[in-house]
Amino acid sequence: MINRFDMLGLSAVGVAILVAGNSGRAAERSLTSPVLSPNLSLRNEVKRSVDKGLKWLEENQNVKGFWSTEEHPAVTALALVALQGNPAASDQKTGADGSKKGYAYLLSCVKPDGSIYNKKELINYNTALSVMALLTTQQAEYKPIILKGRQFLIGLQSDFGEPGKLDNALDGGIGYGSRYPHSDMSNTMLALEALYYSKQLAEDSNLAGARDLNWAAAIQFIQNCQNLPSHNKQPWASDDSQNKGGFVYFPGHSMAGETNLPSGRVALRSYGSISYAGLLSYIYAEMKQEDPRVRAVMEWLRNNFTLEENPGMGPQGLFYYYHTMTKALTVAGVDELMTSDGRKIDWRKELALRLINLQQKDGSWANENGRWWEKDPALVTSYAVISLEMIYRRL
Numbered sequence: 001m002i003n004r005f006d007m008l009g010l011s012a013v014g015v016a017i018l019v020a021g022n023s024g025r026a027a028e029r030s031l032t033s034p035v036l037s038p039n040l041s042l043r044n045e046v047k048r049s050v051d052k053g054l055k056w057l058e059e060n061q062n063v064k065g066f067w068s069t070e071e072h073p074a075v076t077a078l079a080l081v082a083l084q085g086n087p088a089a090s091d092q093k094t095g096a097d098g099s100k101k102g103y104a105y106l107l108s109c110v111k112p113d114g115s116i117y118n119k120k121e122l123i124n125y126n127t128a129l130s131v132m133a134l135l136t137t138q139q140a141e142y143k144p145i146i147l148k149g150r151q152f153l154i155g156l157q158s159d160f161g162e163p164g165k166l167d168n169a170l171d172g173g174i175g176y177g178s179r180y181p182h183s184d185m186s187n188t189m190l191a192l193e194a195l196y197y198s199k200q201l202a203e204d205s206n207l208a209g210a211r212d213l214n215w216a217a218a219i220q221f222i223q224n225c226q227n228l229p230s231h232n233k234q235p236w237a238s239d240d241s242q243n244k245g246g247f248v249y250f251p252g253h254s255m256a257g258e259t260n261l262p263s264g265r266v267a268l269r270s271y272g273s274i275s276y277a278g279l280l281s282y283i284y285a286e287m288k289q290e291d292p293r294v295r296a297v298m299e300w301l302r303n304n305f306t307l308e309e310n311p312g313m314g315p316q317g318l319f320y321y322y323h324t325m326t327k328a329l330t331v332a333g334v335d336e337l338m339t340s341d342g343r344k345i346d347w348r349k350e351l352a353l354r355l356i357n358l359q360q361k362d363g364s365w366a367n368e369n370g371r372w373w374e375k376d377p378a379l380v381t382s383y384a385v386i387s388l389e390m391i392y393r394r395l
Contacts, residue, residue, distance in 0.1 A: 042349060043395045046388050047087060049356045052363030053385040054086055058098050060364075060378060065105030068378035071119040073109045074126045075373075076102050077133035078382035084136040085389035103137070106130050110145055114152030115177075123177030124156050128190040135197055147205060150198045153191045154213050158183045158221075169224045169234060169251035172217030184250040185225045189277040189324075192218065192284040215285055222281045224251045227270050228296050238267035245296030246270020246304070246312075247278035256312035271312030275301055276324035283331050298332075303340045305347070307354045316371040319383045322351060326387040330394070348391045355384050 057079050061067055067079040080102045109116050109130065116130040117123050131149040134142040156174045161167035173183025174191040195213055202210065223231045227243040236252055238244065240261050248254035248268045256269035279297045287294050304311045310321035329337075329347060337345040359365055360377075365384040367374035374380055 039349070039395055042352060043392065045356055046352050046392045046395065049352075049359055050087065050385055050388050050392060052359065053365070053381050053388070054083060054363075056363035056381055057082060057378070057385070058096075061098050061101065063101075065101035065103075067102070067382075068376050072122060072126055073106050073116055073118060074122070074129040075376070075379050075382070076105055077126075077129040078386070079378060080106070080133040081136055082382045082385040082389070084133075085386060087389060087392050103134075106133060107145070110149075114145075114148035114150075116145075116149060121176070124153065124174055124187045124191055125176055128153060128187075128194040131194040131198065135194075135201075143201065143205070146198055147202060147207065147210075150195060150202060151210060153194055154211060156191065157213055157217065159217075166217055166220050170221065172214065172219070172221035173225075173250070182250055183221055185222070185247055185274050185277050185281065186249070188218065188221060189281045189284070192281050196284040218281075219285050219287070221251075222278060222285065223293055225249070225274075226278060226293060226297065227268070227300075228293060231293055236268050238265070240267055243267050243270040243300075245275075245298075245300035247275040247297065249274055254312075255316075269312050270300060270304075272301075272304060272306075272310045273313065273317050273321040273324050275304075275311075276321070276328040279328045279332065280324065283328070289332075301328075302337050305337050305339060305345060307350060315367065315369040317374065318367055318369070319365065319374055319380045320372060322355065323383040323387050326351065326390050330390050335394075348394060352388060352391050352395070355388055359384070 057067070061079070062070070064070065066073070066076045068075045080099060083096070083099050083102075106116065109118050109126070111117070115123050115127050117126040127149055131146055131153070134146050134149075153174070156177060158168075158170050158173050158175065160170050166172060170183045173185075173188045175181075175183045175187050192213075202212075224234065225247050226232055227238050227246050227248070229237045229239050234251060238261070240263075242259065242261075247270055248256075252268070254268040254271065255274070256271035258266050259269050261267055275297055279294070279301065282291070282294050282297070289295075307322075310316060310318050313321075325347070334347070337347050339345065355365070363381075364377040365380045366377040367380055369375075
């Protein structure tokens with residue numbers, strides 16, 4: 001079984017993580033304990049970059065408590081997770097004025113049904129990320145909100161055909177919510193993440209009548225987004241060397257478009273960010289590392305590793321790609337990636353240097369390509385800071 005690891009913000013407040021040892025047994029270590037790093041210079045560079053990014057976030061918060069946009073609390077939630085993850089913090093960042101205002105803003109977006117949003121769109125996206133931000137605080141006062149948000153997310157799971165039957169390729173997944181009539185891999189991953197990390201809280205609460213996600217249906221949806229004909233029987237699924245094991249956005253649709261194979265067949269292109277989202281989703285569904293679906297996506301990610309672009313998408317969604325890469329490889333316990341040509345890649349070091357080189361003088365990050373809001377420095381700076389915080393703790 002792939003072990004449960006810390007989520008990027010929880011690590012910052014001293015939560016223990018499970019690290020898979022050579023024997024396959026789990027060993028505990030505190031993320032706040034001293035680290036003897038073989039690369040102290042790089043660690044210091046990462047720390048400096050994180051400090052600059054956090055300073056930018058602290059200086060660019062709206063007086064009302066949100067970052068970037070009042071309509072979508074998801075951006076604020078990511079910024080709060082970044083602040084919680086400050087590796088220099090000796091205590092929880094919820095005492096800081098900026099965090100207090102940010103959490104007050106999040107609470108103002110909580111609805112009676114458990115959802116968390118301001119403008120009635122992207123409801124799953126906003127709720128899932130807000131639940132994660134509340135979880136990072138470990139504050140008892142947020143427990144009822146987290147548990148109600150968890151139940152709301154479970155209620156978003158799709159069942160498009162006959163109720164109770166997996167008779168539609170979109171069944172089992174989760175989409176944005178209102179106005180978007182399909183499930184997708186990104187939203188499914190975000191919902192599963194919030195459910196995964198709130199699971200123990202829900203079990204400890206033992207709430208009468210509380211329901212859980214249909215995890216078997218979720219796994220079915222995840223594999224329905226994977227280019228792996230051995231498990232995905234949809235006609236578009238391909239086992240050609242370019243795409244086998246990777247993921248598309250939702251069944252029958254890839255943001256990376258189509259490609260013509262030498263055989264004359266048209267395949268949906270696998271792409272980087274959503275393939276890491278697929279790996280994360282399998283992890284949150286507690287799939288075994290030896291499962292052929294997990295092994296297949298890991299093989300695709302190894303063979304398509306690059307930091308120059310989001311594979312299949314070029315500059316589009318580049319920082320989301322870095323963000324999902326960091327989370328997925330961290331929770332999967334991957335220290336080095338072995339490519340098909342035998343190269344060993346120290347992905348943490350390479351990604352850290354890449355992010356440091358992309359940081360602006362003022363401490364922020366932004367993508368020149370605006371797809372998926374990535375010209376927004378608050379969003380992208382949060383992605384980058386969170387990624388570097390996770391890397392820092394393992395250098």
